[in-house]
Amino acid sequence: MPRRDLYAVTVIVLSGILIFSVPLVHGIGLANDTLLHLVWLKDFVVSVENGYFIPRWLPESFNGLGSSTFYFYPPLPYYLGTVVTLFFDFEITRLLSVVTMLLIIFSGLSFYSLIRDKLSNNLAILFSLVYMFSPYHFIVDVGVRCALSELSSFIWYPIIFRSIIDIPTNKFSLITLSLALSGLFISHTISFLLFLPFWVSFLVFVSINSSRRSEFLFAGVFSIVICMLTTAFYWLPMVYYLDEIHASFWYNLDELIAHSFVGNTDKYDYGMQKNIAPIIDMVWLYLLSFLVFYFFVVYGTSKSGYGYFLFFLSAIGLFLVTTLSSFLWDFFYFAKRVQFSWRIFSVVEFLIIFSFAMHYKEVGVYLRRSRVFQYLLYFLLMIVVFYYIKLFSTYMVTVPQLKEAKALQIKALESSYGAEEYVPKYSDNKFREELESLSVDPVSFDESKVALKNLNVDHNLWKLEMEVLSPSEVVIKQFYFPTWKAINARTKESITVYPSTNEGLVTFEVGHDDSYLYIYIDVTPIEKYGIIISLVGLFLLFFLTVRNRQRIQFGMKGY
Incomplete structure (x- = not known):
């Protein structure tokens, strides 16, 4: 790394750490969405630790009733939090502060990469700091809202513009543009939609003023296609299940x-x-x-x-x-x-x-x-x-306010209360209004017909051992969602799962032969298709990267 870039990175990183020094010690403040992100970040990290590398269902949300949050909410900022936990054992309130700080720092580094060739080093650093701590970016998205996903969108705007500017001169700008659009899509889908007409307009404008218009046109179309391919693991299930919340x-x-x-x-x-x-x-x-x-x-x-x-x-x-x-x-x-x-x-x-x-x-x-x-x-x-x-x-x-906020955050984490819009649609209004104080047995059934011998819950997998005296209905303490599946552990036969009438909880019928049951969140065909399509998109990017390197190495024109 050139000395000027090393100096810039050092200043930007240290500035971010300095501004966040108090929240790093005492935890982040109580902004509008702080509690939501604490709950989601905690459950997301736990899901990955339990082997669910693409978490979708959060079993601890809504006081243990579960939530379909990550069937619909972009996951990239939470993956960043998960990566941090691989190296540091932060408690969750401090982890949210670290993730927020890193998003701010990464946005500054991203903006520096956009303007480093246009200005002197000190001025490039100055404008990067202005970008990091600009009023909407810092005061609104950090201090007022704790808008974790929208914060991450600030990282991708400069990379997208830099990639467009570099299309005629940098043979890898097409790949960078595709990855940046994909990153924006799975960071904050709303920002992706809002930014779309702006960056497309900029690309068209730059192409009009260039003699290589076809390259710009190809780059725009290709990057959108690759973005849709690589992010299919997220948007395909989201669209498919949108009516289920x-x-x-x-x-x-x-x-x-x-x-x-x-x-x-x-x-x-x-x-x-x-x-x-x-x-x-x-x-x-x-x-x-x-x-x-x-x-x-x-x-x-x-x-x-x-x-x-x-x-x-x-x-x-x-x-x-x-x-x-x-x-x-x-x-x-x-x-x-x-x-x-x-x-x-x-x-x-x-x-x-x-x-x-x-x-x-x-x-x-x-x-x-x-x-x-x-x-x-x-x-x-x-x-x-x-x-x-x-x-x-x-x-x-202030520090006393942060300590008070942390006490409230810890209390909220105990009930893991989520966002109402991600409650599955089958529960009635009265039941949803009582979620915070609700007390539901882990497994409910008619005791004259069923006797529970053993219950083992491993994240999204419920193992039941029962003595069934006569056919009966069994309800477990999780919201129903179409991806829930129940099977007889011995015969491997599927058992129909449906929502209970008022509460919308996971419900199924058991017979005499259903003594051992597994109830779990299944990876459905639509999710598998999304993952396969994403892998195809990543393979295309990898192929183009290798191919470009080979062509440039032999003095040929890259893509």
Whole structure:
């Protein structure tokens, strides 16, 4: 590694560790989604330790009733937590702090790789630090929301843009672009959908200004195909089982979207929006201010189309989070799946910081020409610093608060309460409302017909030994999901599994011959197909990598 890169990596890593020094010692604060990620991270790590290398069902969620979370939720940040546990034995609250810190650090390193060739080393480091600790990225996604998956999306934006820029010169950029898109998809699928029109627009723009348009077109199509192939293990079961979860959360999407626009005065009355609305408005104003300033700089000095086009993309992003764009969200049904319109801030923040980095010299030239704009920039920076300090002091909590938050987190972990939208759909409303305080026997049956001799639960595998006096119904303490399977351990015959009437728990009929039973989460054909397709995608990437190396080694043109 060149000395300049080693220096940059050292500064970025140490900056991340310094900022997270208190949470690393005392645990992360109690943000909106902290408890969810603690529960999911704990159960995910335990699942991998038990040999489920693609965890989908979390048996300890919802007070031991189980959850289908990872049939639907992107898993990559949780794999990072699992990798950390291979080297360090952190308790779960500290592990979440470590994972959050690593995601921030990786985003800084990613941004540095994007701009290292465009600026001096110190300036590249400075812009990378700005990207790491920008208001939406750091204050909102870490301090306010603990949005672990959205945090990880910031890693992939710079890599995607760098790969597009390098298509004519770097023979491996096609492979890097494919992997980055795949990483974004299984980090935060919503961010993947939001970022899709932005990076495609950038690719088309760059290709128009290049004599090698066919290479750009091929790269765009090929990378999307490879992304869909390599991530099939995740999205194929997700789509297949989407109707199997309780959908009350999704029914409220219209209301959720309606209250999430900047400029909507009603949003302060809607749940989480009451807390986050002021900071969202502030982020919008700060980004808008810099965008307006940037326009004058580009208009006055830019000789490359990059400046105008990045300004155009950023302006579209800011427009999409205001009430003025509400008609677009109604027109595009899939857009409502993003839940909150202001998620686009993650994309806009990246675009504006990248724009300033790309045109830093032009900004300097323009400032030297006009004292008015010098003072305007200083004024904007003072406002940003003032609000940043105010927000930092509000949301980056003190040590006593962290200790109090940790006590609440440990209490929540005892019941492993999950997110309502991932409850299987078969339980009734009353049962779902009582989940936190619910007490259910591990196995329920008619004692006049069945006697339980032995019960052994090994994560997602239940082993029952019973004496069946007459045919009866047996219920185990796990939510029903179509992937549950029951077999007679002796005859290997399958037993039909179905949801109980009100609770939606795993239920099956036993007869005289069903003394030994295995009940477990099965790997269904759709999951196997997804895994096979993903392996095919990875094989294609490996083949192209090896092939490219061989062609370049012999002086031939790579793909």
